[in-house]
Amino acid sequence: MAEPNTLLLVLLFLAVAAGWVLGRGAASRDVPEETAPPSQYYLGLNFLLDGEQESALKAFSEALAVNAETFETHITFGSLLRKRGEVDNAIKIHQSLLSRSRLPDIQKNQAHLELAKDFIAAGLLDRAEQLLKDLLELSEEHQLEAKSLLIEVFEASRDWGKACELTESQLGELREDDAHQKSAAIKARAKLSHYCCEAAEDKESAGELEAARELAERALDWTEESVWPHTILARLDQQQDQPRRAYDRLVTAAKMSSERLPEFAAQLIAVSESVNCRDELTPLIATLLTQREDPQLRVILADEHRVRGDDAKALEIIKQGLNKKPSSRLLMQALTLLGEEVATPEIIEGAQKLASRQSAYLCGVCGFHGPSFYWQCPGCKSWDTLHRPVR
Ligand SMILES: [Zn+2]
Known part of the structure; x- marks a missing residue:
């Protein structure tokens, strides 16, 4: 070339x-x-x-x-x-x-x-x-x-x-009886929601929790389809001694958008422990998996069984996943669970290396890829376009 x-x-x-x-x-x-x-x-x-x-x-x-x-x-x-x-x-x-x-x-x-x-x-x-x-x-x-x-x-x-301010003024100029302009209006509302979330996180970092809450709620007013405002509000609830409310919000967010659950699974697990509800996560994730096969969710579900000491059930879930939609992460989990029965430490380490590459994010618009999740793609600046490819 x-x-x-x-x-x-x-x-x-x-x-x-x-x-x-x-x-x-x-x-x-x-x-x-x-x-x-x-x-x-x-x-x-x-x-x-x-x-x-x-x-x-x-x-x-x-x-x-x-x-x-x-x-x-x-x-x-x-x-x-x-x-x-x-x-x-x-x-x-x-x-x-x-x-x-x-x-x-x-x-x-x-x-x-x-x-x-x-x-x-x-x-x-x-x-x-x-x-x-x-x-x-x-x-x-x-x-x-x-x-x-x-x-x-x-x-x-x-x-x-x-x-x-400027996006709202653009939105005001769009006529929603026209199909093209209606789709532009939907995109503008989604962007407004993202801006409010960014602003809310800035306020949260500055310790201005009430201002952050107001902005995250405004984000929800623009669009109810994003889990981002819910995860911010749940963090604010946690900081303001409302763990039950935080837990309910995150469960709602998980049901609303299970493909984003891996991004806030750690937060959900921590909150569930603080309200003594971690046992509820297993049936929740199992139900989500029946609606949509997802190797990431399967790994989270298997981990929940392992935490409860049920390695056999964890292995069964991983094996089902390898059958339905295999990924290097599932393979790594299977090898780890089987341990010395089938694999040497070197083989497990190799599978872990392969799996760590699999967790990289990929932008569906420009192909940007990297190890961390961003709501706005650092490559093309599109919003909410990074996902974890199954490899
Ligand atoms: Zn991109």
Whole structure:
């Protein structure tokens, strides 16, 4: 497969050739001073043939004339550079576009928007915020995208109050009798719920438990489908000497979304012990397993039997799981339970290593994977898209 640099250069080379011809056409009509200097184009070719890709890239970018016809090509270059992580070069291209007084306002505003994306990618959030606020004043056409990017800026700067405010205003503009807008409204409500949960956890960390509770309850008002507000409220209940209420909440959350139970199983087990109800977990999880086969739940259920000293029942549950939906974690549990009867310590250790990889999380949208769970994917910034793949 070609290196990313080579791919980009080929695209750039073709675009410069096309852009230069277009630029010449435009020059012959009305903008003679912006014709591309052919020397830069040939210089770029020389660099390319000599294998000096970075220099070739720079020369090609400079060779492409800026005018209304080649504008889109420049925007595409800039966006490609940003996606490659070369944010500085993307910023240079977009700033250079903004310095052209001949461009129509709509194209300047588009360059403005691209520059804001560059600043977000570079982590220059204050600058991005200011640019986007200016753009909201300047351009009717870019309102929607500018608002979405501004929300992205507020998310990245963890300013959940501002993110809520803007998302609520977007939600207010959606008409729910239209199917597409209705689906956007559902997504907006889910996001609002996540923002409230983030804000609630910030308040919880600061020891402001009542403010945290208010925010978690607001999260539930936005959508009842997420278990996150329930787990926060249960933690607050525990801290405020209400373990029974915490237990009931977590049981409700487990029934509502059993696929998320592994994320709060430890919390549920601890609370169940504090209210002397741990025995109730075994039938609860067994019932959930009859509704949906899940190797993670099976491991939790087997562990509950082991804790009660019933290794035979634990092994039976694991064997059933290996039959229905095998995973490396189930295999590790089986080997551990069988112990020296069938496996040496080395084999058990090998299975444990395999199983520890299996517990990694995977984003269903962008493929990001890692050892820890996040409500917002660190890769694509989507919410509630990380899951544990069965391996
Ligand atoms: Zn992702």
